[in-house]
Amino acid sequence: MRVILIIGILIFSASKTIACRCEDPGTVSEAYNYTEAIIHGKVIQKSFVTFESSMNIEKADSLRIIFKGNDQKLKLLESEFIIEVQIEILKVYKGELVGDTIKLYTSRNSASCGFTRFEEGQDFIIYASSKSYAFRLFNSESNLEKENTLWTNHCTRTTKYNASEDGKLNLIMKK
Template sequence: MWKSRTMILLSFLFMLIALFIVEPVTVHACSCAEPPSIEDQMNRKTAIFTGKVLSLTKPDKGKFWSSADPVKAQFEVKTVWKGKLGSQTAVYTALSSASCGYEGFEVNKEYIVFAYGDPDRLETGLCEGTKTLASAKEDLKALGAGYEPSKEPISGEASYEMSTSKEETDNRLIIIGLCAVILIAFLLLVLALRRRRS
């Protein structure tokens, strides 16, 4: 009797801890509509620029990962048509095209990038019009003359990354705290059951 109660309580404890630790992974299928016109792109996007990929930072594929996990592409900006960009900027995209991520980025290759989102965290994807510079002749012709990026560094990205890492740390501390409370409650329950039996 005692062993079966203990097993039920342990099973309940593990399920409860799993609810706090395991995050659900959302799966998306990506299908793109008709590519937007350059006029639409100028109206909708936060930034439009050409640049060379200096580095790619992919997420660690640990136990839990998603096709939507972000990849960071660091660009040396060459020409800008929209947005206030420094000589270097980062653009994020989903890891896989299954989640509408742009998988074509390669270090030392040049691209035209159509980015949306907050100016401090630009994002692009499979359906945004981003492509290699070699295949962007029509887009470049329609865009016309652009302007050079700012010579001064644009702030914001570092503070965004710091706030994101602080948020992740806070979430981990909350989860650890909840697990500790559950464990203490379980131990108190086991002690109470033992006292009742004796």
């Protein structure tokens, strides 16, 4: 009986540490102040990709060397756990983005904080960062992200496009 209780406690504890935990993203104004990039964009394409393909090539190669002999970590690196979204940039509220499109990444499921509601052809207001929340699984090295890509998650204010959010962002931009 004692063993069952201990196993139950360990499972409960593990689910608490692995599961996504979000804080309130705050008001539009608060989110504007702490978010690196905010855009209005249309989803052109959405696909599932591996952790490795969403990383800087040199850093991914370095991780492969570090994880040599650790089949579990290597399998994780090769798993299609990431959503890659090609976004047509319609408006930039904040940030300096180059080009008409951007590659955006998020985790594949909401339990790991992924924003899973992207649909091709739909417009979104995206609150994004150049840093990945998903890469915390590979804490052996930092700055794993590819250059000129963005990341979002469901803990941000990212949402389907709506005139109210757009209006609030436009007011902030005028200040």
